[in-house]
Amino acid sequence: MERTRQVPLRVVLGVVWAFSVPVASGAQDEPSVAAPERAEQTAPPSVRVEGVTGRLRTNVARTVAQVPRACAMASPERDAAWRRRVVAKAESALRALGHFHAKVTARWADDAPCSPLVLTIDPGPPTRWSHVAITIDGPLSDSDAAQAWRATVPLKVGEVVDQGAFDATRDGLLALAQREGFVDARFRRKALIVDRTRNTAEAWLVLESGAPLVIGAIDAHDAPVEASVLRRALPVAPGDRYRLEAVAEAQRSLMSTEWFDRVRVLPDWAARTGDRVPLRIESTPAPRRRYEAALGYFSDIGAQLRGTIAWPLLNRRGHQGEITLLFARETQRLTFDYRVPRRHPKTEFLLWHGEWSRESRLGLTEQTAQVGLSWTRVRDAWTLSVGSDWLRSRTDSGSAVTQSHFWLQHLTVGWQGFDDSLFPTRGFGWQATVRGATRRLLSSDDLMQMHLRGQFAWPFGRTIVRARGEWGTTWGGKLTELPRALRFFAGGDRSVRGYGYQTLAPRDGSGRVLGGQHLVVASVELLHPVGPPGWYGALFFDTGQAFDSWLDFAPASAIGVGARWRSPVGLLQVDLAVPLDGDRRTPRLHLGLGVTF
Template sequence: MMRNHAQAVRALSAALAWAVLLLWSLGALAQPRVEVRLEGIEGELADNVRAYLSLIQSPPDSEAHLRRLYRQAPAEIEQALAALGHYRPRIEPALNPDGEAWVAEFRIDPGPPVRVTRFALTLSGAGAEDRAFRELRGRLPVKEGDVLHHGRYAEAKRSLQNLALARGYFDARFTRSEVRVERGADSAEVILDYDTGPRYRFGAVRFGDSALEESFLRRFVTIEPGDPYLVDRITALQTALVNSDYFAEVNISAPPEEAEGLEVPVRVELVDRRRHKYSFGLGYGTDTGPRASAGWESRRIRRNGERANAQLELSAIRYALTAGYEIPLAKPMSDRLLFQASLRDESTDTAESTSLLLSARRVESLESGWLRDLSLNFLEEYSTVAGEEVDARLLYPAVGWTRVDADDRMRPRRGRRLGLEVKGSDPALGSDARFLQGRVDAKFIEPLGAGGRVLARGNLGATLVEDVESLPASLRFFAGGDQSVRGYGYNELGPENSAGDVIGGRFLLVGSVEYEHRITGNWSAAAFYDVGNALDDWDGELKQGVGAGLRWQSPVGPIRVDLAVAVSEPGTPLRLHFNMGPDL
């Protein structure tokens, strides 16, 4: 008996399911298909009408529904056209069957546009004297003589409200906002009365818990209690704290509802990053061969923001071990002291060297956008160039300036990198040689067409020294390689001795121009021309190289593969160049 009852329930459930499916199928078959045709309008007018039409936005599910939407369509078209300034349209609708579908056709004459004959904006409150509001007035999208556009009218109102919020006018409101349309005259008056109310000010800045001491955190703060409220000041503080690399999370709030009078308190909540950071890397370059690196950094040696780091680099031609200690100064994001020690060993076809470099540096970001690097360096280097040994000890000051501007640092369409360095020494400082050296490096990227870029770079260097062979290898100029004149080996270009061995030069002159064009996705093709050399005088021969290559914008940065020919050395085989790293 129980079995028969269960079988009956299952049978009834199946029958109901089939019935629902049948009704749904019949409904789907009965759902009318409709095509909407608009004649007489195009562009923005047609797009807006389609956005308003329920026939398009809510397709009918029956013929009765279709006819109801068709009847309300003329009113919807009028609303759509009025929103764009056309208040006297003529609409001829028609609905006809077309086989198994329907065609809803609307012949539309939008009529003459309504133009703004008067735009009156009246500001009251503290914002009436604020220069930002006066400048915004001229940028509002509503102008006398323009066709009335309700979207631009709404945008003008939003612009005023957004500026008020950004500048601390939290009580701002429209006391009057009207659009008066004279249909017969095809004219309109736009009237906005905006009362900004008082301007709020910043209150105290309070920090949450952090492993760093508050006196150090306050070095990032440029906000003083009583300063006029400006959201850009909060954004700048957030950016500075995030970019400092001390914190995993930075949350800043300044809620107007917590204002004490007109002063808004600022709360900064921080989540510290892990104290220690480790990094590892693998790579390959034609100049260096396979390479690997490992790094360590302590973000908090002390609670005052001092930190330390160490880096080991290994490749087929060199190894380098560098250790550093950083002391943030009064402005931690733009001014710091660095103490560094670097042990380096390099062996190339041109020279062999082992060096120890000790540096004390002050690195400062200037308001002009340049990064200035002042340093005092002690270099002890033993090198062998063309069989000649040089054992040098040099104490020399140096100053450098660099600047990078780009629309996108990962893949710039337009950008530039400029660098200038001057350094020198004298036996009066306890050095083994007297020299003065300057170097300028520049790279520019400009778009060309929809998918192309032109990349140009130049390197210019000069050394004043009595005998260039008294300088260690690291202070002589060489040319050739992936980042110099392609088609030639790494550092294989320069003045030669009587045996034909390259010994390095007093001067450096290198230029390059490259055109790169995107093929598909992250792949690009490139063609280039390089010219240059290291010289003992400016009349020396400049070597030329030309070639082509592929570029892949990988997740870790650009990877470049080039085939180049040494034009100045006929019969030289093609040389493969492979390197990776940012364009600027």
Template sequence: MTRISAFWIALLLLVIAVPAWAEVTVEIRGVEGDLRDNVRNHVGQPASNDSLVVRRFAGRVNQRATEALQALGHYEADVRVETPRDNGGRRIVVHVDPGPPIVIDSVDVRIEGDAETDDAFQRLLARMPLREGDTLHHGRYESTKRNIENLSLSRGYFDGRFVRSRINVSIRDQRAEIILHYHSGERYRFGDVEYSDNALSDDLLARLVPFDQDDYYHSDGIAAFNRNLLNSDYFRDVRVRTNQDRGEDRRVPVRADVRMNRPNRMGVGVGYATDVGPRIRLNWRKPWVNADGHSLSSEAEVSEVRQSVSSTYSIPLTPPLDHRLQFQGGWQREEIEDTETEKLTAAIQRQRTLTRGWTQTLFLRWEREKFVQAGDRGETTLTLPGMSLTRTRSRGGLDPNWGDRQFASVEATHPELGSDIHLSRIRLGTKWLRTYGRHRLVARGDAGAVISESFSRTPPSLRFFTGGDQTVRGYRYQSLAPRNEDGDLIGGRYLLVGSLEYGYRIYDRWTVATFYDVGNAFSDFDEDFREGAGFGVRWASPVGQIRLDLAWGISEPDTPFRLHFSMGPEI
């Protein structure tokens, strides 16, 4: 066979095969919107472009299109199917005349049994998408049935069933009658709660259960129980199950299969910030010390300007996740600007989670602080009772796109409590993060006041200093505060700082930002504020946000410039 003959044979085979390769298109004509979409979805697409497959597919199009139209209340539709050939390809054209719709003439939905007086079912029926005068929609009818059944199962009506469920359609009158009668039976209650083998006491486990035995069953209670066990930090794996078939006297037994967490957990963190330089942090946590669920944690931090060690012993109260008693102790040493301190601390505090995410802490703290402030040496012992309120909310994981943080604390002491001086101190702080598309806004404010007739004996840790990565950028860390006659920092009685930042996401994890910071620490409010402004870039790294800022102290005569680098959560 010559090369020319082989070429013409291959070309002939290609021409014969083209119709089999050509794509088959299905066109829906005569209807739009939901009708067109439903016909399109029901009709579908041929499984292949083979001629026999296409012919069989086209033969079923009329029936499928008719069923799709009936599902949306059009029972007198006229469907005509054509299969024209053009340009070597195939087309299936579906011509649809939907005809008049069937209108719902009456809706008879009844809930009988214990669920008849259940408010949750009344709210469900009030939102039911079946109304007299609406076009019949079989999908809404079926979804109403599913919603009733799902709500029944979630609320413990395990014997519930439809005693009547039908649609009566009169094509002649173009009317439909919907009948749904559901009998829920009696509502089940929670039964005994069992656990797989674990190291915790029955009393503690019982306090982790968010429902009481004999409470009415609700699936939300099971989900909350599962969350409580996971959030307790005692377990690494949790699976809560129910078995209605084993229920006696309409009691649902609950079983929690759990695996204990590791008895010791250690972590190492390394970071850098221009405020404190490179730092390393070590932590150790023992999730449970005994069967009563007491826990122990310790942390050590080392940086160029700060070294500290602290420990916390925590006792769960009732409820154990929201109420705890803690004993704390620690040592800290700092050397920043004109301040050198060494502090010992011991504290007892009761911490409770309130509504709307607020956490209340009542504390009694003892501390002894040796210090050198602007060349003056001192040592002060204080016993400080106080209270704090905090709330932190965020969405978006390590790089949140929404969130806020609120903080307020008050503490006071008197020589009658064993303190060297009389002192009162208040702190307020807020931070807000909001994102609108690519635009990101961050606003922050901090305020504080310390009242003491012996300010020279007030420890530096209770005085106010500002400036740095997290306060007024463009200035050194804690370099803004009142100074003595020699120009050395002595700290302020008052603090007032505000900040506003705008960011724009330029690419995936990268954001550019511009900001304005203002504030100072004062001896009195006649002193001037310090202002800082600049721009920077943020990178949402896999370990958290990394921030690089170029800032200028614009209120200073020589407009000092500083580079600020930090990493960690925005909120």
């Protein structure tokens, strides 16, 4: 550190002494530190500290504990030397927190061999900041990052000197410059000047930021995808400002593509020319295939087994494929997805989709085949998807077989803003889908359908309030000719608890559930932590119905209690719901393992 003005000799001596004080950064002559504010700690049995409390006592105790004592080799000379080192350490710990006039007296607790040392401390008046000057010269000064950093500086005029805080401020300012791409930033002045006669100190930090660096060429010669594909997946490009966070984001972005088993984005300092620093991408391609198996359970559909084969990188254009087979007691489904990235494969892509499914429930057996193409764009919390699907279905009710086909055009817009996708405690999200078909374009009937879903979660103290709602309506189309995928149903674990899965909908003369043209569902749930960490108790109210005419809308409702456990294998949900409609009030148990909100 430097001294830039003439001061009396006794003050100069004070400055030199002050700079030998150990501080939190470890950049001084002694290893003692100014301990962070925390619960009060006690010195080891060999030293007892008296006369000070709080952070002063904690820092002294932690610092003197660093002085080793070998009682087995004790002698009067060794004890005296150890005593002097302990006193020196205690004084340095006090100076680190602004007490330059502290008096430390030491005495042995008793006359026994290796007796504990008792330190009695008079901290004296503290030294306070009389002047704090922190200046940034250069373009970094006007940046938003610098403005935000200034608001966090702990050095304030009138407060007690903390040399650890001074070092943290100095190091933090230089780290800020490095993060923002000002790698040539240097201190023109960095000084802490102590006036022991007045018990005051001055802090001076003057940083010359220099010019910011920009990103030069990006070298990815060993990448498993074409250079043009890689560039579209990168959030940075040559000519952009160089920032550490931008480089880290580039690495995260590439890793999230699933094209790589390992990838690193590094600045090539040896190839730097002027203000341009090239980036080098080192990578290992992803395995040719990935396999996944999952087992889940919901009381509505029973156990379900899902197996997936994924091809994270089919060719150098970044295409990806996936086949998934789902098997449950009443539902079997086989899907195939082929993804073509337009920019990043997770944020903008074309998706070719194929699906075959068979569902047998409540006396109806339906087989459905579907193929389609969609374009999806994800930006921040927003999702936009536009697509076209060809859907063909065959429904067997036992007494009749109906077949239908629809060429559906669809648009979906959604927004998600939850703090946790698996167990949200704060935020909200919604999704709106509009789809339609017409007889003029290879469809069995004219059809227009809208479907809205919304969720909300917010903490009030330790209690989490959750709400969800669902609304759907259909215009046109003969209900008996619509596939189940185009009909609305209510009831079950993730709809209206207390009732069977998809049982809240219009029925035919034989009592078979047909589904409805419209849907309304709402739910409110209170969660409160109980017992061990990860356990929550729940109170809830559900209501809703699928129906054909708004004049016939009569929602079924239920109340209940439940439990949630954030287990290592997923969210375990147990609910006991009591229906409030009809003659029976028999409680219904709902079990689930997986995401249900």
